[in-house]
Amino acid sequence: MASKEQQVATLINELAKSTSEYDDEHSLSLCDQLIKLQGENDTLPLHCKVVTLIRLEKYHDALSLMGRKLRDNNSIDLTFEKLYCYYRTNQWQQALELLDAAKKSHPNDTAVRFLEAQLLYGQDKFQKAIDIYESLLQQVDEQDAIYEEVQVNLLAAKAGLAFLAPEASVSGVTPSAHSGYEVTYNSASIELAQGNFTRASELLELARKQCNERLKGQDVAQDEVDEELAVIATQLAYTYQVQGRVKEAMDIYQDVVASKIHDNAVNAVVANNMMTIQKTDDLFDAAKKMKLATGKEADSKLKQYQKRIISMNEALLQMFMNKHGSCKETIQRLIKQYPDLDELYVILAGATYHQQRKADKAVEELKSFAKLHPTSLAIRFATIQLELLSSQPASALKTLEDYLEQVKGDKKTANRPAVIALLVWLYEQTGQSEKAMEILDQASGYWKDNHASNVHVSSAAAKTAPSSSPQSSATPSILKQTAAFKLKAGRFSDAAVDYEQLVKADPTDTQAIAGLISAYAEVDPAKAEQYGEALPAITTNTLLNVDELETVVPGVKKGYVKKDPSSGHVKKPTSKKKRAPLLPKNYDANKEVDPERWLPARDRSTYRAKGKAKKAASRGPQGMNMEGGGIGSTGSARLAGRQQVESPTSSTDAAPEKAPAASPSATNTPSKNANKNKKKKKGGKNKW
Template sequence: MANASQATVNISGLFAELNRLGKNQEHERALRTVNKILKEVPDDGKAFHCKVVCLIQLSRFDEALKLIYKTPQLSSELIFEKAYCQYRLNQVQESLTTLRNVTNPSDKIKELLGQVLYRLEKSAECFDVYRDLVKNLTDDYEEERETNLAAVLAALSAQNNPKADQYGLREETYELSYNSACYLLGKKDFAAAEEKLRRAESLCRKGFEGDEDATEEEIDAELEIIRVQLGYVLQMQGKPEQALKLYNQVLKQKPSDVGVAAVAFNNIVVFNKDQNLFDSKKKMRAATSDNLKYKLNSAQQRAIAFNQCLLYMHSNQSEQCRKSSNRLQAEQPASDIPHLILVAQLCKEKQVNKAIQYLQNYVTKSESSSRSLQLTLAQLHLQLGNLGQACELLQSLGEISHKPGVVSALVALYSSLENTEAASEVLMNAVKWYKEHDPTSPDLGVIIRESAQFHLRHGKSDIAVKMLEQVRRDNPSDLKILAQLITAYCQVDPAKADELSREMPSVQTLAADIDVDALESANTAIGGATKYMKKLAAKQEMTPGSPSQQEELLKKRRKKKRRGKLPKNYDTTSDPDPERWLPKRERSNYKGRRKDKRKDIGKGPQGAVGGSQELDASKASPSTSAAASPHPTPSPATAPQGPRQNRPQSQQLKKKKKGKGNKW
């Protein structure tokens, strides 16, 4: 009995010590204590629970999960702990399965369920969970829950989910303001998002003002995600210099959040495009490291993977580009971007025919091929000059083939093929489609007018008249339609044209609303407009006024005459030289710079030479030929004495002066 009583006392003491260590957050010592308890009482459920909690607090999730699996008889009630360990070990789907098996989930299980659903990007279901928690729970964690709800709303906004517009949020903290900015980003309202992000940055700094122990490095670390998001907003608004400055500012501080750094690296690579490829490769390696798998959502991972494919293409790494494109096709079968990148790579290698064959096979096999791939295929056919096949593809686009842009392209292509009938059919089909499916569209009137103009140009005035008559019934006050109709009737029924022309208003009526002064003052491309404006300004200055004002204006406009410049030694008593305007070499007293000793050579056609033997190169002495060569120069001691060497010393030392040009 004494031993049993002593063991009971020891276990009670150990539990008391465990309670004290837990309150003091000394989890390592608490783990040793609970191990002593379990050694004495292996089946104690509370001790087992405490051990699992200690392991979780020490971030030893793998050990805690193994312990739960190892002892199912003691861990049947530890649903939250099991799901939390799975969540922290990135076994998110397993964690969701564990949580869904709970019949009546507690509040903490609902909190964890919301986190798991957010990680799995099931935003709609996550929104319902957090809305229920925010509505029914009141404790010290209300602000955190509302922040999480704001993050879910931002995700819904990016997915264009209508649930995102059903809830209003506060913006008292910088986290709430940041999530509100993300919500606006989903709506593509970049200007308002920028305002929210700058407010979030200001609130974050104010929040640290009361903490005297907070360093500037800690504040910058908290601002990392806000600055990178602000850089993205500026980048989308076409402010690359400001965005790049923010990205480099964050990366210079070596952010602790690798996800934030990866986004900044990727966005800088977007700036570089096909320039500075070495820097882009280095940054892309940092943005695609293995530890980023669970730090980025699927949209971010997809964008980085696409940019990596493009980087491979720009750096002429064709094999890596193909492998990455094929991998993206397997991961994102519904996306067109991997196919477009692969086609671009083939076109860069000047294998347009292979690109066409690849796209043709994919479009044929795919039941719901996207319009972008079909339009790309049409563009490739145009690049090779296959106009007929391009027209067939454009006409197979369904309702898009009746849109004004595609109709215009088809008419232009058929006109270049001199197939007027096909172009006319395209226009008629477009008019028919709009009348059946969208009769109130403004595009209908545009297509009818252009169709009428086309038929008028090609001598089919009767078709143009029918179309314009129908448009005029819908728009009786449209003078442009009336003018076109008169033009059409001139070719079909001149009497009817004359009758309709009487309905046109007079020229005075048409010009009543025209501001002539505004037209004259406009900066048009008409020749002499600037000169006319100067004259008009001069006339405006000559407004009637007092004689003194008019005299003052005349003085302002009067040009001051300048006396011409005269030479320094100009003699006013003598007449100027009549040859003063001629070039110096053409004056009668010009002697030239040197005497020409070869006067026997007359001026004649190029290549003509005299009969002098001195100019015959075949009879020249070896010494003369050597002297004429520009490469070897004989020394003064060995050079033969010629006429130049026999000149006086003064003439040998005289240097030629460079010409300074003609003096006038």
């Protein structure tokens, strides 16, 4: 039998081998055997078990083991292990306290700074995390194993910032063929957050290919490959979903669900996104998916902004399921966490409107929210929508004017094309056309002065640009609104000037060319003909009969129009379809149909009575004239008493003598009931 030292040495060698092969379940078993042999005073197997539990993502078990067995042991430093467990279990307060102590005891330590950046990333403090990661990239050697991990985390932080604050300026990297799939995936996420969906789709397809090749080249199990590919596939499906390609997105989501992966965060995101595609079609199925998305298993892995979006969708689902109280409770809880998120106030007012079906209370709530957030466009637009639903355009105009008064210092916000379009429309609805024209001139002047260079961009150049910002399309949009309004108001010369500027900026804009022709047709027909050649040719419809159209009289049905007798077309007479007779299931055409099939069974010739009913059937119903019955030889009572039967030779012409009516006392024999009711005499016997 091997000695204790030999057993320990063998177990340590096996532990080193299983750890290098990532066989963590076997490593955990070996750690338990070492602890049993060495005792709990040996810190090496305990430390190995803590690391193995972390690798198995059993963070609570690792924290419990460190708290029970290694709390008072000063011979081993477990600061990093505790920090990482706190980070993965979202215990931010304990993590920050431990981080402060670690920064004092390990100043300028790369591992501590790396963990600090991860903690900031987990709390959605992406900009601070980016600053630390960028400084680490400058300190770490490119050949170091941690360099690629820092780069991956830096791109992940940039992607998170781009999703959280789309207006932030975030720059990614261009992945190469030799880049890891994590770098490609995070670069695609940045492109997706910035609205470059085509580029994001290309990078995600590349990341999927790189992941498949790399993991299979490392002989990784297929289950682990599927786990990694599911993350990329879910992001690709989301890219399709935001582009409106919901069928392709739904197919990918269903494939991810069918693969039955164990990543709770991916399952939660997939369930949430599938629910948003279904909308209100199947609320009970949506409730099942929401239960999966809000489960405790996914809570520790989801980012804060992901939890916020899922919670908002949960509130919307509760509203559509008429759980208005639960909806308001959910929103009030979110408002405490995110008081500056305008969408929450809109949902809260929407729940009130959905519950009462009246806009007054909801408008009152929105106006109270607007006092807390006077520059919130979402709250103002929701108020305007409810006021327009209540047929109050004047109130809607006042709401929009109040908003513009609050943001008058920000010219860019006040002159946004969507805001100007709504303002002009409200002025038209309230009969203030001159004021609408004044607003359009003012807005177009602002965009010309501040973004003049953006007007002279052709559509061909715009297609090659990596992205199109709202500012680049603001001037053409405002100019189109201004020109269309001038054309509608009869100011054809002014409209022609604006349309001409639009056509020069983009000669392929057929809408601007058509407007220019309409304007020149009123003031300069020669120029209208000149620009008319730039319009695309009209495609002729070969199926259209022009001669037949000339015979059509407006307001008269086609059948009443007089036909030309010379036309060779003869309309076939319409034959009326005969409905097939309804036949029974057991119908046989070879058998003769029973003519008595519609008669009740008792009236058919084949009817045979059963039991006591036979006598009743032979007598027939009361009053029926039966052959040989009544006053005949059937044994029935004769009302006239006994009567002499006439001779067969007697004449049939003689009228029979009417028999006198018989009284009840004339009955010869007492009835059976009468005998029954008769009392016996006491003390005597029957004389017979």
